[in-house]
Amino acid sequence: MSIKVSGVNKKFGDFVALDNVSVNLPTGQLTALLGPSGGGKSTLLRIIAGLETADSGTVTIEGHEATHLPPQKRNVGFVFQHYAAFKHMSVAKNVAFGLEIRKRPKAETAKRVAELLELVHLSQFAHRLPAQLSGGQRQRMALARALAVEPTVLLLDEPFGALDAKVRKELREWLRRLHDEVQVTTVFVTHDQEEALEVADEIVVINEGRVEQVGTPDQLYDEPANDFVMSFLGPVTTLGGRLVRPHDIEVFTTAAVTGAVGGVITRQVRIGFEVRLAVQLDEPGAPEVSVTVTRATQRHLGLEVGSQVWVAPTHGAPAVPVVTPIRQNLTA
Amino acid sequence: MASNKLRNNLRDPAPVRWGLRIVTIGYVFLLVAWPTALVFKHAFGNGIGAFFKALQQSDVPHALQLTATITIISVLINLVFGVIISILLVRFEFPGKRVLSALIDVPLSVSPVVVGLALVLVYNSRDGWFGPTLDQHGIQVIFATPGMVMATVFVALPLVIRELVPVLQEIGDDQEQAARSLGANALQVFRRVTLPGIKWALVYGVVLSLARSLGEFGAVKIVSGNITGQTQTATLAVEQTYQNFEQNTSYAVAALLALSAMVCLVIVAILRPKESE
Numbered sequence: 217m218s219i220k221v222s223g224v225n226k227k228f229g230d231f232v233a234l235d236n237v238s239v240n241l242p243t244g245q246l247t248a249l250l251g252p253s254g255g256g257k258s259t260l261l262r263i264i265a266g267l268e269t270a271d272s273g274t275v276t277i278e279g280h281e282a283t284h285l286p287p288q289k290r291n292v293g294f295v296f297q298h299y300a301a302f303k304h305m306s307v308a309k310n311v312a313f314g315l316e317i318r319k320r321p322k323a324e325t326a327k328r329v330a331e332l333l334e335l336v337h338l339s340q341f342a343h344r345l346p347a348q349l350s351g352g353q354r355q356r357m358a359l360a361r362a363l364a365v366e367p368t369v370l371l372l373d374e375p376f377g378a379l380d381a382k383v384r385k386e387l388r389e390w391l392r393r394l395h396d397e398v399q400v401t402t403v404f405v406t407h408d409q410e411e412a413l414e415v416a417d418e419i420v421v422i423n424e425g426r427v428e429q430v431g432t433p434d435q436l437y438d439e440p441a442n443d444f445v446m447s448f449l450g451p452v453t454t455l456g457g458r459l460v461r462p463h464d465i466e467v468f469t470t471a472a473v474t475g476a477v478g479g480v481i482t483r484q485v486r487i488g489f490e491v492r493l494a495v496q497l498d499e500p501g502a503p504e505v506s507v508t509v510t511r512a513t514q515r516h517l518g519l520e521v522g523s524q525v526w527v528a529p530t531h532g533a534p535a536v537p538v539v540t541p542i543r544q545n546l547t548a
Numbered sequence: 549m550a551s552n553k554l555r556n557n558l559r560d561p562a563p564v565r566w567g568l569r570i571v572t573i574g575y576v577f578l579l580v581a582w583p584t585a586l587v588f589k590h591a592f593g594n595g596i597g598a599f600f601k602a603l604q605q606s607d608v609p610h611a612l613q614l615t616a617t618i619t620i621i622s623v624l625i626n627l628v629f630g631v632i633i634s635i636l637l638v639r640f641e642f643p644g645k646r647v648l649s650a651l652i653d654v655p656l657s658v659s660p661v662v663v664g665l666a667l668v669l670v671y672n673s674r675d676g677w678f679g680p681t682l683d684q685h686g687i688q689v690i691f692a693t694p695g696m697v698m699a700t701v702f703v704a705l706p707l708v709i710r711e712l713v714p715v716l717q718e719i720g721d722d723q724e725q726a727a728r729s730l731g732a733n734a735l736q737v738f739r740r741v742t743l744p745g746i747k748w749a750l751v752y753g754v755v756l757s758l759a760r761s762l763g764e765f766g767a768v769k770i771v772s773g774n775i776t777g778q779t780q781t782a783t784l785a786v787e788q789t790y791q792n793f794e795q796n797t798s799y800a801v802a803a804l805l806a807l808s809a810m811v812c813l814v815i816v817a818i819l820r821p822k823e824s825e
Contacts (some may be wrong), residue, residue: 267725287728294729300722304744313740314730358726365730 218243218401224273233259235425246395248416249405256425257405258373265294265371278368293362297374299354301346307357308342314365332360352383372404388415409449421445438534446536453506462508464533468526469517476526484521591803602800607777611785619761622700626757630708638716655703663702664770691773699767704757711753719745759812
């Protein structure tokens with residue numbers, strides 16, 4: 217196990233940021249710490265990096281006890297949400313920083329910097345100042361800077377959070393490819409479930425200072441441990457007292473199927489290929505059900521507002537009992 | 549340019565704009581420019597030779613030298629402590645931080661005469677808190693250079709700190725954390741990341757405290773005892789020569805002091821744009 221966190225507690229005044237958190241993050245993998253803002257995931261990452269100290273508990277990195285080591289002795293690379301570029305240094309100098317601190321020979325440093333700039337596609341910007349780069353370029357520079365010291369682990373704190381949607385998408389695909397190339401144990405924090413599902417080998421879901429579930433993206437999506445994980449990883453709706461994903465509900469125009477419940481379509485929103493329906497069940501007092509169908513299905517069944525339909529969860533669809541009330545939201 | 553002009557026109561009618569300009573320029577002229585110009589006029593009225601001759605009068609060279617010494621030592625002390633206190637105030641949490649922050653502004657609000665008196669009470673060699681002990685070890689504070697340096701450091705203390713604190717707050721500690729995670733120790737972080745970030749603010753603060761130290765009068769007058777040829781600084785010499793009807797000398801020293809401060813401000817004006825780049 218590359219990073220072992222056991223029994224970590226952290227409080228900021230009265231606020232409990234981490235409550236007895238224990239996780240093992242495997243070597244060579246890309247792990248996402250996923251959860252809502254203020255859930256404690258960034259705090260956990262900063263404790264692993266040594267930028268924050270735990271009130272109690274231990275951190276072990278590659279078998280070395282690191283709980284009380286200062287950040288400069290942990291050999292971790294850290295990438296910040298807002299880049300933390302050294303503003304007065306050129307891109308090349310930024311990347312060379314860790315190597316210069318380690319007093320590597322000049323020629324070796326120059327060679328390594330050139331390689332890294334090649335890796336992050338910034339070779340032609342080597343002599344620019346960070347202020348002259350775009351956000352995405354700055355974050356790639358920060359990544360090269362963190363990788364320069366050949367860290368045991370690479371930690372990224374909401375690395376794409378400050379970027380616009382398109383650049384964010386490009387960069388996360390690029391991060392995945394980079395990770396496959398460099399093979400360094402990587403942990404990144406995100407509140408974007410799509411980002412975690414797309415990029416990570418393993419996801420740790422953290423909420424209110426606790427680990428809710430650890431697993432591969434498939435495990436988390438298909439076998440959520442509880443209603444929180446289920447609802448955080450994607451849209452959910454309530455049908456028959458259970459949480460179900462709107463696209464895991466089948467729509468019929470006849471009552472022939474056993475277990476299907478009747479209702480009337482009250483709203484219909486089309487977004488490209490998908491159509492989102494709100495179905496008011498006939499059973500009095502039952503909550504409105506969100507259903508997502510493809511445009512083809514909608515057309516084939518002739519669905520429109522006011523249509524009488526019968527809905528049932530598709531066979532084998534993941535579902536968990538409703539514990540806390542989930543906000544119904546057609547556009548979520 | 550054209551759009552700026554349009555915006556100005558929309559905001560205020562011409563008479564208001566011209567009225568404001570005339571009031572401001574007139575105010576600065578009557579209060580600052582004209583009186584200062586008169587000092588220079590009197591100092592150089594009998595030619596540049598007479599100006600230099602006036603500066604050679606009996607105890608003037610010693611006073612100028614003393615001012616230079618005190619200024620350099622004070623600025624160095626304020627530079628070092630200003631940086632340390634600023635970093636402490638911005639980067640660390642500790643009990644009493646707000647009190648410390650408020651105390652730093654005391655020299656700005658309290659009259660320098662009070663500062664001088666307070667130093668005398670603490671360090672005088674008869675009944676001060678530390679005075680007798682220091683005196684026994686052969687260190688005289690009051691009526692000597694150490695006391696004058698302390699008074700000058702005191703009055704100029706906030707200038708470096710008030711320049712540095714906002715800049716340190718604005719740049720944040722992200723870069724410092726990044727440097728630490730890349731293996732830099734505290735000293736390396738300071739030298740390679742913090743210091744370059746606050747460089748221009750530091751220069752500005754130093755120049756301001758230099759100008760302030762050159763011109764300090766009240767606090768220094770009390771702690772120095774104003775002994776001609778021994779503890780008399782340039783500002784004290786200006787007062788004494790003026791009262792002794794040696795106007796030429798008085799104007800010459802005053803002009804030199806004003807000129808030094810102006811050179812400081814010009815340097816700042818040249819440096820200032822670079823900071824915003």
